[in-house]
Amino acid sequence: MKKQKIIIANWKMSLTLIQTLGLAKRYRDKFKDFKLGEVVICCSTPAIADVAKLLKKTNINLGAQNVFWEEIGPFTGEVSPLMLIELGCRYVIIGHSERRNHLFENYEMVNKKIKTVLKTEKLIPVVCIGESWQERKTDKRDYILVEQLQLALAGINVFGNQTVIIAYEPIWAIGTGTAIEPTEAEYAHKIIRLALNDLFNTQIVSRNFKIIYGGSIASGNVKSFVDLENMDGLLVGGASLDAVEFYKIAKILTK
Numbered sequence: 001m002k003k004q005k006i007i008i009a010n011w012k013m014s015l016t017l018i019q020t021l022g023l024a025k026r027y028r029d030k031f032k033d034f035k036l037g038e039v040v041i042c043c044s045t046p047a048i049a050d051v052a053k054l055l056k057k058t059n060i061n062l063g064a065q066n067v068f069w070e071e072i073g074p075f076t077g078e079v080s081p082l083m084l085i086e087l088g089c090r091y092v093i094i095g096h097s098e099r100r101n102h103l104f105e106n107y108e109m110v111n112k113k114i115k116t117v118l119k120t121e122k123l124i125p126v127v128c129i130g131e132s133w134q135e136r137k138t139d140k141r142d143y144i145l146v147e148q149l150q151l152a153l154a155g156i157n158v159f160g161n162q163t164v165i166i167a168y169e170p171i172w173a174i175g176t177g178t179a180i181e182p183t184e185a186e187y188a189h190k191i192i193r194l195a196l197n198d199l200f201n202t203q204i205v206s207r208n209f210k211i212i213y214g215g216s217i218a219s220g221n222v223k224s225f226v227d228l229e230n231m232d233g234l235l236v237g238g239a240s241l242d243a244v245e246f247y248k249i250a251k252i253l254t255k
């Protein structure tokens with residue numbers, strides 16, 4: 001069975017709240033009749049409530065860019081998965097490389113976050129993995145991807161129709177304007193699928209997991225990614241800040 005493709009916009013901390021609402025409105029208008037794939041907006045946390053109101057009667061889903069690994073308690077500055085659910089989020093990005101880099105988030109934390117998120121049974125984790133330029137240059141990529149998955153998914157059970165999204169985002173391709181070669185992305189996605197098959201079983205992996213790509217995707221290069229065998233969707237940063245451009249990417253992805 002062919003899975004529905006998913007396209008996730010990661011607006012990062014690129015916009016003010018007013019700009020965020022403006023962009024959400026442009027998405028709402030542009031995607032009015034879009035039904036072919038699943039569209040998700042991950043805006044910054046303080047904007048989620050207002051964006052949720054704007055997207056209420058649309059097909060666009062809402063996601064957060066981060067979450068904490070406890071449901072409630074004395075954790076100053078953190079955001080609970082229960083709050084994200086109350087706000088109307090369906091997705092949450094976990095372990096983005098910018099958080100690993102600037103905030104020293106590691107895969108032990110990523111693992112705890114995935115566990116808590118799956119426990120809610122209402123949020124879908126978008127788990128980011130990917131190698132640095134140095135790791136790629138020194139031929140460590142395959143090993144790094146497997147290790148990241150093993151750490152991120154240690155002790156995790158996936159039940160029923162729960163979904164886990166693995167976003168392969170080579171760090172060197174993020175925000176640089178240079179995406180990975182599509183054949184290389186396919187190779188990495190195959191490694192990821194094999195590693196997942198080792199951790200779970202093939203039935204669970206094909207039913208419950210999606211593998212998506214992120215890193216300098218734009219309307220000009222997306223075409224060569226869409227027909228790759230192990231490609232269930234995209235995580236888009238820079239190009240998602242323009243509703244027209246993002247719509248073009250979504251159309252090509254789901255054609």
Ligand code: PGA
Pocket residue numbers: 010169173174175176177214215216217235236237238239
């Ligand atoms: P980019 O970002 O599309 O701007 O490279 C992708 C991401 O960081 O998720």
